[in-house]
Amino acid sequence: MKNPVMDAVQSEDGLWTASFKLVPGRIGGELTIALRKQCACSRPITLVELRDGLKNLGRDELFSKSHLGLRGLAWENFLQCLNESMESYGIVECIDKAHFLAQVAAESDSLRTTAEYRNRDGSNPSRWSRYSGGARYHGRGLIQLTHDHNYRKYSEYVGVDYVSEPDMVGSQIEVAVDSACWYWRKGSAWGDLSSRARSNDFIMVTVGVNGGFNHYAQRKQHLQSLAEVFSVHSCGVHAGANFDIYNFVDSALSRTRNGPIVWRRDLGECDAL
Incomplete structure (x- = not known):
């Protein structure tokens, strides 16, 4: 032989x-x-992977705090919609999926809601009045779509009027998921977030979704867990990615005009996440 x-x-x-x-x-x-x-590139993610990657999801019903009619949605239906939408928008690389779902988890309170919460007494939080167009255009969808101009841009892209019916973004799971994927690739003021995710720029991705760094520690924990579950270390392209520490000077945000201002505003003299 x-x-x-x-x-x-x-x-x-x-x-x-x-x-x-x-x-x-x-x-x-x-x-x-x-x-x-195998890593999660170019294949659907499984329900086991989703739950293991987002450890605090629990095993109970989805969107348990939703007031827009999605409470108790079947996990299988949600996962099918998620996989189909990610593929449609080209969110297909394992590291891109990890970054995307880490941000989704933070924005949706670990898949408990598809809309920003009101005050406990049912009144609108005061910050909603600061959205362009007013409180009517508060956050909805898996990545909270806010401001009338973002609802308008998304409506123009898909050909459906969500400006007149903004609650539809949070009350229909297909729209809640699709709007998040649209924002990830086309809606953020900081550009296509897939390109930032593929370069493992957690700092730029976070500000691209949140506009700042609210709950960044939670977002990072989700990312680390998802990267492990999606076997990014086995990927032929992204195996060398490190998810332990992100230095501001290494991020594309440090080379933008307003990025350093946003960083110092939210994080002071901190130089890494």
Whole structure:
């Protein structure tokens, strides 16, 4: 036997690759099998991955604090919608999915709501009056779509009038998910966030979604967990990504006109997240 025989077989769900190698030996050879989990590039994520990656989701009903009719939505229906929308908008690389879902989890209170919360007495929070167009255009969707001009841009993109009916962004799961993917790729004032996610620029991604750094520690924890579950370390492109620390000087935000102002406003003299 001059050369070892090697082959690889992928599981039907695309999650695992089994590599077989026949090593020459005295008695015909020795067969070794190695299992490697595939990263989440170019395949649907599973429900197990979603729940394991976002550890504080719990096992109870989705959108349990929703006042727009989505409480108790089936996990399978949500996951199908999520996978289809991410694929449609080209959010297909494992690291991009990890960054996207980490921000989604923070914005949606760990998939408990698709709209910003009102005060406990049911009144509107005072900050809603500061949105362009007023309180009517408070945050809705998995990534909270705010301001009348963002509702207008999204409406023009999909050809449906959500300016007149903004509650539809938070009351229909397809729209709640689609609007988040649209914002990720096309709606943020800081540009296409997929390109920032693929370069692992957590700082730029966070300000692109939040406009600042609210709950950045939670967002980072979600990212680290999702990156592990999505096996980013096994990716042929992103295996070298480090999710431990993000220095401001390494972020594209440091090279924008207003980025340093936003950073110092929210984080003072801190130089890394």
